Amino acid sequence: METNAAHDAAKALRLPIAWLVALAAFIAFWLYAEPVARAAFDYPKAYTVPLAKWISSAMKWLIDDASFGLFSFTDLTRFVSAVLDVPYRLASSLLSTGFLEGSGSSAIQIVPPLPWVAVIGLVMLLGHWLGGMRLGLLAGGCFLFLAVFGQWTSAMITLASILVAAPLGVVFGLLFGIAAWRWRWIERLITPPLDLMQTIPVFAYLVPVLFLFGFGPTAAVIATLIFATPPMTRIAILALRAVPGEIIDLGHMVGCTDRQMTWRVMVPAARESLMVGMNQVIMLSLNMVIIASMIGAGGLGFDVLAALRRLDFGAGLEAGFAIVALAIAMDRLSQAAAEKLSAPASDPATSGLFARHPYLIAALALAIMTTLLGYVVPGIHTYPEAWQLSTGTFWSEVVAWININFFDTLEAIKNAMLLNVLIPFKRFLGDLPWFGVAALLSFAGCRLGGLRLAALASGLALFIAATGQWEKAMITVYLCGISAVLAALIGLPIGIFAATRDRVWSWVQVAIDTLQTLPSFVYLMPAVMLFRVGDFTAMIAVVAFAVAPAIRYTALGIRKVDPRLIEAGRAMGCTEWQILTRIRLKLALPEILLGLNQTIMFALSMLVITALVGTRDLGQEVYIALTKADTGRGLVAGLSIAAIAIIADRLISAGAIHARRRLGLE
Template structure:
C-alpha cells in the first residue's frame, strides 16, 4: 500500500544502495549463478571442486587425539601430572556432591560399596517439600509456595523422588560453581577488554560444540562418575553467566559509578559494594540460565555416571518404554519449573531493599526464614530416623501413568498406521531425499565462496572472512559430506518449525488468553528433555531421517513462537493507530506494519530455532541419522577424542556462521527501521 510505504514509521522507505553494496549484491548473484552452473555441469568441472581431495585434508583429528594422549599420559606440572591435577579437582567437587547426595538421597554412610551402612538417614520427603515451600513463600508469597510444593509433591506421588533427589544434588553443586566461575570471568571480561576478546570465541564454542564431543576428554581427565558429569555441566551451563555478567555490569548507570568514585571506593569496594549489587537483577537472570541449562544436561550427564532422572529417561529410551520415559521426563519438567520460578522470584526480591532495623533483635528474629529452614532440616532428619515411611514415600502410595502412555501410542499405531506411513513416505520421496541430494551435489568451492560473499554483504569484510574460513575448515577436515546432511535436516526442520511457530505466534499475539496457555506449552517443550521427543517419534515412525525431523521440529518450534509474539507485542501502538487512521485494513496493518517492525525479533527467533535444531541433531544420532551428530556419537562410543572434537567443531562452525549472519541481518533491519 503506497501511503503506508511513504509514511515515516514504515520500514519500506530506504535510501539508494551504496556502490559497495551494489557491488556485493552483484557478486553474490554471480557466485550463486556459478554455483548452480557448477552443479549443473557436474564432474566436468573437476572432481576436486565437489569432493575435497584427501591429500589436501588437515589431519586435525589425529593431532587432537595425539595431543590428548600426551596430556593424559605424559604432561607434567612439576611435582604432579596434569591428570593428577584434574583428578584433584574432581575430588574437590566430590566433597560437596557427596554431602548433598547424603542429605537428599542416600543418607550418611559408613563403609564402602555394598558393605556401607547407613548411619544417618536422608532428609524426609515431607521435610524437603516443606523446605522448598518455605523458600517459595519467602521469595514470592503463597502462590509460589503452592506451586513449588505441587511440583515436588508430583515427584513423590509418581515415584520419582529418589532419582529426582540425585539429580537435585548435582544441580545444587553445579549451579553455585558455575555462577561463581561465570561471575569471576565476567568481571575479568568487563574490567579488561583484552580478556573479553579472548574468552568470547571460547564461549561461542562452549555453547555450540555438542556436549557429546567433549565427554570423551572429560572422561579421560576426570574419570567416570557424577563429578565428571558436573564438569561437563559446567562447560555447558557457564557461558550465559559470563555474558550476562559483562552486559549487566555495563548497564550500571554512570551516576552510580561516579558516586562510588566520589565517596572514595577502592577498586575492590567499587566492584563488590557498588557494581555487583547494582547489577544484581541481571546477575540473577544469569543464575536462572545456569539452573535451566544444568537441568538440560541431566540426561547427557547420565551417560558418564550422573544417574538420577536422566539415567531413567535414557534407560527408558533404550527399552522403548515410552511410559517410563514420559514420567521421568515430566519429573524433570516439574523440577525445572520449581527451580525456575524460585530463581526468578529471588531475582525480583534481590532488587527490593530490606525494610526494618536489625538492632535490638536476636539472630532468630533477624533471620526468621533461615532459622525456620534449619529447624525443618533437623526435624526432617529426626523424622526419617524414627519412621521409614517418612523418609521415602511407600511404593503403595505412589501412582503411575506409564501404562496409559504406552496404550496411547499403541492405539495410534493400530488405528493410524497407514496414514502415518503415507505421510512419512510422501515427505521422504518428495521433500527430504531430493533436497538431500541437491545439497550433496553442490561444489564445496562454490558454497564456500557464496557464504563468504553473503557474509560480506551482511556484515562487512570481517564477517565475510569468518564465514568463508569456517566453511572452508569444514571441507578441509573431511566433514563436508556429513555437514551437508546436517544442513539438510536442520534447514527443513527450521522451515517447518517456522511455518508452524510464526502463524501461532501471530494469532497468540492478539489473544492474551491463548498466549497464556501457549506459554505453558512452550515452557513445557523447552524444559522437557530432548531425549523424550525421540521415544514417541521412534514408536510411531521407526528410525531414520523422518523420525529425526519430527523430533527436531517438536524441540525447535518453541523459540519461533516466542520471538514472534515478543516482536509483535513490542510494536509501538501509536504506529498501529496511525496505520488505522490512514485507512489500512487489518491485513495491511499486519503485513505492512507489524511484521516489518517485528522482523528483527523474528530473525532472532529464527536464530534460536536454528540453534535448537542443531543441538537436537546430535541427539537424533541415536535414531540412525548419518550426519555430524552421528560422527560425534560414534567418536564417543569409540573414545576417539580427535574424531569427536573435529565433528563437534564442524557443528559449531555451522552454528556460528548462521548466528553471525542472522544477527548481522537483524542489525541492518533495525538500522533501516530506526
C-alpha cells in the same frame, strides 16, 4: 527532491540485484565448472588436515606423559575431581543416600537423608520467603509431584548435582565476566572459547572429560559446568557495562579502590542482571541431566535414557515431566531471588534471634522434627509406594493404539515426505561444490556484516572441508534446514495468532515452556515408536524440539509493536490483514529472524541426539566417537557442528541488525 527519491530507489534495488548476480554466478559455477575444477567440488584428500589424529595424540600425551614435576596432568585433574566430590557427596547424602560408613555394597547408613516431607516443607518456606504464599505453594506442589509419581529418589540425585554445579557455574562465570569487563584483552581471548562451549555438542567433550576426570557424578558436574558457565560470563560482561556512569563516578568520588569498586559498587549495581544469569545457569544445568547421566550422573537423566533404550515411552515421559517440575520450581525460585536480592535491603527493627531469622529457625526445626518422626512413622521419611500414581502405562498404550490404527497413514506420510522432499533436498545439497558454497557464504557475510564476517564464514566453511567433514556437514545442513523451515512454518502462524490474544498467549506460553524444559530425549521415543528409525523420525523429533523459539520470538516481536502505529494504520483505513502484513510483521521482522536463529540452534543441538535413530550426519559421527572413546574424531565433528552454528548465527544476527536499521529501529 526527485534526485533524492531516485537515489533511494536505486539503493533499495542494489541489494537484491547484488544477491541475484551472486546467485547466478554460483549456479553457473555449479553447472559448468565441475569438469575443469573437480577439486572445487570434492575437497582433495591429499590436502585434508588430520586434525582428529592430532587431537587424539595430544589427549594421549596429556593423559600419559604430561607432568608438572611432582605430579602429572592426570593427577591434577583427578585432584580437581576429588575436590568437587566433597560438596557433591554432602548434597547427595542430605537428599538421597544419607550419611554412610564404609563404601560400596558394605556401606552402612548412619544418618538417613532428609525426609520427603522436610524437603517439601523447606522448599515451601524458601518460596514463601522469596515470593509469598503463592510461590511457596507452587514450589511445594512441584516437589510433591515428584513424590506422588514415584520420581523422588532420582529427582534428589539430580538436585544434588545441580546444587553443586549451578553455584560453581555462577561463581566461575561471574569471575570471568569481571575479568573480561576490566581487561578487554581477556574478553577478546575468551570470546572464541565461549562461542565453542555454547555451540559444540556436549557429546563431543564427554570423552575428554571422561578420560581426564574419571567416570562418576563429579565428571558429570564438570561437563555441566562447561555447558552452563558461558551464559553467566556473557551476562556478567553486559551487566557490568550497563551500570550507569553516575554510579561509577560516585564510587570514584568517595575514593574506592579497584577491589571496592568491583565488589561494593559495580556488582551490587548489576545484581538484577547477574541474577538472570544465575537463572540461566540453573536451567542449562537441568538441560544437561540426561547427557551427564552417560558418564555417571544417575538420577532422572538416567531414567529417561534407560526408558529410551527399551522404548518405554510412558516411563520416559514421566521422568521427563519430573525434570519439568524440577525446572519450574527452580526457575520460579531463582527469578524470585533475583527480584528480592535486587530490592534495597532494610535493616530489621526487631531484636532477638528468632525475630531476625524466623525462616532459618523454622527450617532447622522442620528438618530435625521430621527426621526424628521418620523413625516412628516411616511414611514421613519415605513416601509410601501405595500412595504413588503412574500414568506411564496410559501413555505407552496411547502410542501403541495410534501405531496399530494409523500405521498405513503414518507410513504413507513418511514415504511421501522422504521421496518428495527429504531425499531430493539431500541429493541437491550433496552435489553442491564446497568452494562455491564457501564463496557464497563469504559474499553473504560481506553484504550483511563486512569483510570480517565474510572471512569468518568462508574460513569456517573451509575448516569443515579441510577436515574431511563436508559430506556429513551437508547431511547435517539438510536435516537442520528442513526441520528449521518446518518449525518456522508451524511456529509463525501460532505466534501470530497468539500474539494479539492475551488468553491464548498465556496458554501458549505454558505449552512452549513445557516443550523447552522437556528433555530432548523424550521427543525421540514416540517418533521412533510411530515411524521407526531414519531421517524422517529425526526430522519429527527436531521439529517438535525446535518449534518453541519460533513461536516465542514471533509472538514477542508482534506484541512489541507500538500500539500507536496500529491505531494510525486503522485511522488510515487499513484492513486487519494490511495491519498484520504491512505493520506488525514488518516491524517484528528482526525478532522473527532472531527466532529463526534460535530455531536453527535448537535443531543443531537436537541433531546430535537424533544420531541414536540412524542419521548419517555429524551428530552420528560425534556419537560414534563417544562409543569408541575417540577424542579427536568427536571433537572434530563437534567443531564442524559448531562451525555451522556460528555461520548461521552470525549471518542471521547480521541480517536482523540490517533489518532493524532499514526499518529505522536503530
